[in-house]
Amino acid sequence: MIEVKEVEEPKRIPILGSIGGMYTVFKHLFQKPVTVQYPEEKENQGDRFRFRIYLSTDDCVGCTLCEQVCPNLTITMVSLDKENPRNKRKIYPSVNFGTCTVCRNCEEICPTDAIYLKDVFETARTKNSFFYSPTDLEKNEDEVRR
Amino acid sequence: MNLLTRIATILSFLGHYPAYILAYIIETLIVIIFATVVVAGMVYFFRKYMARVQMRIGPNRVGKFGILQVMADGLKLIQKESIMPQGRDDLPYKVAPLIIFIALIMGFIFIPYGPLAWLGTLTVTHSDVSLVILFALIAIMPIGELLSGIVSNNKYAVLGSLRGVAKDVSFEVPMMLSVLAIVMMASARNASPLDLNGIVQAQNIPFAILEPLGFFVFLISMAARASYSPFDMGESDSELVTGNTTEYSGLRFGMFYLGLFGTIFLGSMILSTLYLGGYNGPFVNYVGFIWLLIKTLVIVVISLTIWLSMPRVRIDKFVSFGWKYLLPISFINLVLTGFLVLGGIS
Secondary structure, eight states: OOOOOOOOOOOOOHHHHHHHHHHHHHHGGGSOOOOOOTTTSOOOOOTTOOOEEEEOTTTOOOOOHHHHHOTTSOEEEEEOOOOOTTOTTOEEEEEETTTOOOOOHHHHHOTTOOEEEESOOOOOOOTTOOEEOHHHHHSOGGGSOO | OBHHHHHHHHTGGGOHHHHHHHHHHHHHHHHHHHHHHHHHHHHHHHHHHHHHHTTOOOSOSSSGGGTTHHHHHHHHHHHSOOOOOTTOOHHHHHHHHHHHHHHHHHHGGGSOOOEEGGGEEOOOOOOTTHHHHHHHHHHHHHHHHHHHHHTSOOHHHHHHHHHHHHHHHHHHHHHHHHHHHHHHHHHTTOSOTTSHHHHHHTOSSOHHHHOHHHHHHHHHHHHHHHTOGGGOTTTOTTTSTTGGGTTOOHHHHHHHHHHHHHHHHHHHHHHHHHTSOTTOSTTHHHHHHHHHHHHHHHHHHHHHHHHHHOOOOOHHHHHHHIIIIIHHHHHHHHHHHHHHHHHTOO
16 A cells, blocks of 8 residues: 655745745846947957858868868869969869858868868858858958958 | 925016916926926836846947937837727727826825925925825726726727726725825824825834834735736736737827836835835935935835736736735734824824
8 A cells, every 4th residue: 555645835934935036136136237239349259169261372282172071062162363383273162151051171171271260250241242262261351342 | 485485486576476376387397397207217217127137238229328218219109100999989098098197197296205405395285185186096097997998999908907907906995994004193193194294294203114014015005006017917918918008009008108117106106105204314304305216216126126026916816815815914904003093102
């Protein structure tokens, strides 16, 4: 036979709980607000935060490894008329930031560290202008035509 | 010396009667402006307080520290098209917000504001029965609430107004009983216990200390009168859209909105007048008005904290709470006050 234990409910004083809740609410008045006023002040990002892809055309050897490793065809190789003895085929990666998932495979696989990512994240642009040519990838964000 | 005679002396070059008539008009205008500014300030203060309690910043874009946000909101409400439902009862639909707003603004006329420096006492109306008139005005407000719900041809509005009226009925009897205890206490010391000024002058010891039960009942009643969060059954925004104000838009909705915040301030002012000694305090002849404002502000902060910390009570629970707890408590308060008055402790 199973004995059913009767659990006594803790005795509550009616108003005390409400006053406790009110005190908890009032306590938060003196804490610092967590809101960040974005365009004027910026929160610190983590040290390992990366977003924007940069390219150094002097170092690129045109091995197309980044194009092969890119999971969603974000990187396509385009030809660029630039004298570079190490890049005889004259092909360089171009990036469509509309589909980039920032997986950082391209940075990892690049044999000459020509592709690298920086913590620039303010890359808002108009429609259909997410495509960055190799020369765009060399420039800073505010120099690129939007 | 009071504000009226002060203005009349300044205008005395016009002759006796024109000066006094003009002084009356100016004094009334001052009170109306004071009431409007205070109500707008309450909206700003509430938004800022709520934001800080929730660890946000609150309005801070329009003007310095977002002070002009309320004016911007008001302008927006004035510009908006007032959409009215089909099948409404036209006259009551348009009168209902006015009833609430005008009753609220008129309520400010009867508060004893107390003296302030050179101006003398700021009290507008010196009536022997100002307490009765004040509570009559407060009792008008539920009519606006009821009308707005039942004439706007909307089931949510009807349900909201019915809930609101059920709430009003269940707290107003205890509220008036606790006010009766105040009058009993004041009549032991003062010849005119129905005058708010007399009640303030009778409070050598604040009545909140002498009758804490009455203070408790009156605080809850004033919270229910202003119908904010634990007692916002009339609005019930999670189930009844916005209750009785569902079909209102534009300036008419703004009147209901200002009515809510104004009632909080007016209720806090009445509470501090009746229970916390009103304008009494050190240097009463110079800064009496400031004392009243400080006491009111403390009550306002307590009210807003109640608002922000409690969920809505179910309507049947509040009705049973009103009749089964508040009413007996206020009767006990009445009996205890009788003993205090007979014992001469007041």
